Amino acid sequence: MEQDVQLVQQCLQGDGSAWEELVRRHNRRIFNICYRFTGNRTEAEDLSQDVFLRVYRTLASYRAIHGGFATWMTSVTRNLLIDHYRRTKRDRATDSLDDAMPVVENKESTARRPDEQALLGELSSQVQSALTKLSPELREAVILRDLQQLEYGEIQRVLAVPEGTVKSRINRGRIELARILQQMGVRPS
Amino acid sequence: MNWTCEETELRLSDYLDGILTATEKHEFDAHVNACERCTPFVSSVTHALSSLRSLPQIETPPRFVYNILDKTLGPRETITGWAAIRAWFRGFNPQRLAYGGVSFCAMFLVFASFTGFNWKKPRIADLSPANVYRGADRQAHLVYARGTKFVSDLRVVYEIQSRLQRSEELPGTPDSTTPQPSPDKNPGSTDGSAPASPKQQNRANDLASHFVVLAAACPSCWEGRTR
Numbered sequence: 383m384e385q386d387v388q389l390v391q392q393c394l395q396g397d398g399s400a401w402e403e404l405v406r407r408h409n410r411r412i413f414n415i416c417y418r419f420t421g422n423r424t425e426a427e428d429l430s431q432d433v434f435l436r437v438y439r440t441l442a443s444y445r446a447i448h449g450g451f452a453t454w455m456t457s458v459t460r461n462l463l464i465d466h467y468r469r470t471k472r473d474r475a476t477d478s479l480d481d482a483m484p485v486v487e488n489k490e491s492t493a494r495r496p497d498e499q500a501l502l503g504e505l506s507s508q509v510q511s512a513l514t515k516l517s518p519e520l521r522e523a524v525i526l527r528d529l530q531q532l533e534y535g536e537i538q539r540v541l542a543v544p545e546g547t548v549k550s551r552i553n554r555g556r557i558e559l560a561r562i563l564q565q566m567g568v569r570p571s
Numbered sequence: 572m573n574w575t576c577e578e579t580e581l582r583l584s585d586y587l588d589g590i591l592t593a594t595e596k597h598e599f600d601a602h603v604n605a606c607e608r609c610t611p612f613v614s615s616v617t618h619a620l621s622s623l624r625s626l627p628q629i630e631t632p633p634r635f636v637y638n639i640l641d642k643t644l645g646p647r648e649t650i651t652g653w654a655a656i657r658a659w660f661r662g663f664n665p666q667r668l669a670y671g672g673v674s675f676c677a678m679f680l681v682f683a684s685f686t687g688f689n690w691k692k693p694r695i696a697d698l699s700p701a702n703v704y705r706g707a708d709r710q711a712h713l714v715y716a717r718g719t720k721f722v723s724d725l726r727v728v729y730e731i732q733s734r735l736q737r738s739e740e741l742p743g744t745p746d747s748t749t750p751q752p753s754p755d756k757n758p759g760s761t762d763g764s765a766p767a768s769p770k771q772q773n774r775a776n777d778l779a780s781h782f783v784v785l786a787a788a789c790p791s792c793w794e795g796r797t798r
Contacts, residue, residue, distance in 0.1 A: 398644050405639050413631045427632055431639055438643040509622045528623050553584035560619035570618035 386451035390444060405434060408452065411530070412459055418525050419463045421514035429466055433459045449539050456530070457540045460522055467518050505568070512562040520555035527552045574602040579609050586613075587620055685710055 386407070392400035412433050417426035436458055444454050513521060526532045526540060537548045563569075574582075579602050585591050586599050603609045660668075683690075686706035688697050696702060 401644065402636075402640055405636055405643075409636055409639065410628065410631055413635065414629050417629050418626070423629075423632070426629075427635065430631075430635070431642060434639045435642055505622060506626055509619075509626055512619075513623070524623070528620065529626065549584065553581070556584060556587070556616055556620055556623075557580070559623065560616040563619050563622070564615055568618075568622070570614050 387446045390441060390446075390451060393441060401438065404451075408455055409434070411452075412455065415456065415459050415525060415530065416463065418510070418513060418529055419518075419521060420466070421510055425466075429459075429462060433462055436462065449536070453532075453536050453539055456526070456532070456536075457542075460526075460540055463522070464518060508563065508566055508568050509559075512559055512566060512568075515562050516555055516558055520551055520558055523548060523551035524555035524559065528556075574598050576602075576606060576609055579603060579606070580612070583613065583616060587617065 386404065389400045389404050389407075393404065409430065413426055413430045416429040416433070417423060420426050420429065433455070437455055440458075444451065448454070513524070516524065522541065523537065526537045527534075532540070534545055534548055537552075538545050541548060541551075543551075579599060582591065582595070582599065586596065591599060603613050686697075686703050687710055688706070697706070
């Protein structure tokens with residue numbers, strides 16, 4: 383954490399290698415948050431790049447006293463993800479209408495690529511699919527808690543909501559996820 | 572205090588995160604074990620959570636970091652020489668690279684040992700395909716011959732052991748099977764009567780003869796025993 387703060391300071395003084403180090407330290411985590419939220423590699427890649435662009439431009443606004451750099455970066459990521467979700471809401475509504483209609487055309491565009499399928503495995507694929515069916519509020523809470531292993535206090539800072547709300551969202555998110563998985567036929571053995 | 576289903580549902584995450592007090596945990600368990608609705612409910616959420624936590628970390632796409640750096644810092648200068656090699660290596664995961672290197676070295680050592688590579692006087696010529704093939708062929712034949720000899724020795728030892736065992740299990744003592752001279756006959760003369768029993772006739776197959784066979788078949792074993 384202290385190393386991050388030091389790198390930020392060096393970065394603000396124009397040290398390109400410090401920025402490169404920051405990118406290397408956080409790129410995988412940010413990409414994974416974006417991927418788990420969107421369930422799509424291409425979107426996750428674009429969004430992660432946007433996150434780093436925004437962080438680079440607003441680096442001067444980071445204050446170490448308000449929390450760790452990782453938490454701050456996660457907040458930026460979360461805000462971009464929510465913006466993206468709102469922006470694409472209309473597209474998804476159209477998609478879901480299309481899904482409801484009897485489809486005879488080629489569904490290649492919505493199918494996962496073979497390498498993605500192999501990468502995830504069947505259960506992982508089902509869990510990822512169930513995750514993307516959660517509402518964005520519950521999804522982000524569950525991702526931060528159970529995939530990123532953030533503490534309740536950190537999640538509270540990222541989501542900017544009271545701790546009680548964080549706990550409630552995590553609880554509801556987990557229960558909802560279990561319900562969706564059961565509907566998909568994934569049951570405890 | 573007995574918990575209701577609603578309380579159990581509300582505190583489920585606290586239970587899963589292990590932040591319930593001992594008393595609360597006891598109450599939670601007592602309710603879940605007794606409630607027909609909550610038992611499968613808690614089980615399904617626990618399963619969902621473990622499945623979620625077992626999701627693997629996704630690798631970033633190739634050149635992901637460079638794309639970010641290009642967009643933020645601008646296109647970088649082309650680097651050449653050692654710097655380029657160092658940058659190329661930086662793209663690899665060091666742990667995986669080390670693991671791969673160690674695996675390759677171990678495989679090379681095993682392969683070279685098998686082909687009869689002389690570690691004391693290493694020569695480049697020993698690594699030429701023809702020599703490697705010849706060495707591997709020789710080692711394979713040696714291994715095969717040693718294996719065959721080992722199996723053959725085992726078979727001989729087993730046979731001798733079984734013969735010894737069989738002779739020890741034969742009923743009667745040597746005294747009872749020794750033919751007694753007939754008082755009516757002269758020693759050395761035959762009267763055309765029935766010969767001795769086969770067991771008496773085959774007295775040559777006694778322990779001494781087995782040891783002779785053992786010594787002949789497996790001289791090394793015999794020497795080892797007599798020393």
